[in-house]
Amino acid sequence: MKMDNVTNSVRAHVLVQALPYLQRYYGKTIVVKYGGNAMTSEDLKEQVMEDIVLLSMVGIRVVLVHGGGPELSGLMQRLGKKPEFIDGLRVTDKETIDMAQMVLAGKINKSLVNLLQMKGGQAIGLSGMDGRLIEAKIRDPKYGYVGDVTRINGGVVTTLLDSGYIPVISTLGCDTEGNTYNINGDTGAGKIASAIGAERLIMMTDIEGIMRDREDPDSLISSLTIEEAEQLTKEGVISGGMIPKVRCCTDALNEGVKAAVIIDGRVPHAVLMEILTDEGAGTLFTKE
Numbered sequence: 001m002k003m004d005n006v007t008n009s010v011r012a013h014v015l016v017q018a019l020p021y022l023q024r025y026y027g028k029t030i031v032v033k034y035g036g037n038a039m040t041s042e043d044l045k046e047q048v049m050e051d052i053v054l055l056s057m058v059g060i061r062v063v064l065v066h067g068g069g070p071e072l073s074g075l076m077q078r079l080g081k082k083p084e085f086i087d088g089l090r091v092t093d094k095e096t097i098d099m100a101q102m103v104l105a106g107k108i109n110k111s112l113v114n115l116l117q118m119k120g121g122q123a124i125g126l127s128g129m130d131g132r133l134i135e136a137k138i139r140d141p142k143y144g145y146v147g148d149v150t151r152i153n154g155g156v157v158t159t160l161l162d163s164g165y166i167p168v169i170s171t172l173g174c175d176t177e178g179n180t181y182n183i184n185g186d187t188g189a190g191k192i193a194s195a196i197g198a199e200r201l202i203m204m205t206d207i208e209g210i211m212r213d214r215e216d217p218d219s220l221i222s223s224l225t226i227e228e229a230e231q232l233t234k235e236g237v238i239s240g241g242m243i244p245k246v247r248c249c250t251d252a253l254n255e256g257v258k259a260a261v262i263i264d265g266r267v268p269h270a271v272l273m274e275i276l277t278d279e280g281a282g283t284l285f286t287k288e
Contacts, residue, residue, distance in 0.1 A: 028199035033189035051271035053121035067185035104170035131156035136173030147181025154195035190248040194255035204265035209283035
């Protein structure tokens with residue numbers, strides 16, 4: 001339905017229906033992980049930024065953590081370097097980590113900041129190296145400069161939130177010796193959400209959520225507890241690339257985040273649907 005065809009009374013009714021959710025989340029913090037595979041459409045990207053600005057304008061504190069794997073792979077291929085993966089992790093040599101800084105902390109981060117500001121928001125772009133936001137150590141030499149998070153300096157993020165800004169974060173980490181590490185975006189988002197006491201972690205990706213049958217679009221599981229998620233993983237319902245995403249959600253819950261959800265970033269205004277409606281979107285994870 002186009003807004004031009006919506007009457008003023010319908011607009012007012014929609015706003016009133018959103019009131020309980022606005023009251024619930026007012027002054028609270030949500031972390032949105034915007035996955036690289038959900039960033040392929042410019043129109044959808046604009047709608048995601050509109051959602052984030054709207055939530056920020058009504059008093060909900062939003063942190064945007066972004067990926068960019070497909071763009072990084074594209075740059076590598078254009079420069080004649082073949083992307084290589086082991087166990088789903090990008091092998092990151094010195095040349096690749098330099099490219100990651102260019103794409104993640106440079107092009108993608110600043111384009112999202114610019115888009116948020118064009119939509120009327122106040123945004124500041126950061127990488128995990130800024131203010132030592134994400135401290136990390138090498139995971140395994142076979143992966144190269146791929147890191148595990150050792151510490152999140154959440155004060156960097158809360159200072160920006162307290163000042164009315166939307167922090168936009170690329171998940172590059174650093175250590176005390178000056179090394180830069182590629183950090184899994186989902187993991188980084190979960191750790192940041194835990195460190196700042198977020199009310200909700202929203203993981204945007206290119207699938208609808210957890211499906212009991214991946215061939216049946218009507219088999220979406222709307223909510224899961226940690227225990228139920230563990231059981232579905234044992235049964236093989238949760239498998240492949242969804243396992244680390246679910247693990248990030250359950251880890252965040254165990255570390256203090258109130259709720260986490262995996263939603264389809266290809267759906268227009270999915271973030272608003274998740275925060276401001278009964279039905280929500282995707283699969284919601286709760287501790288109990």
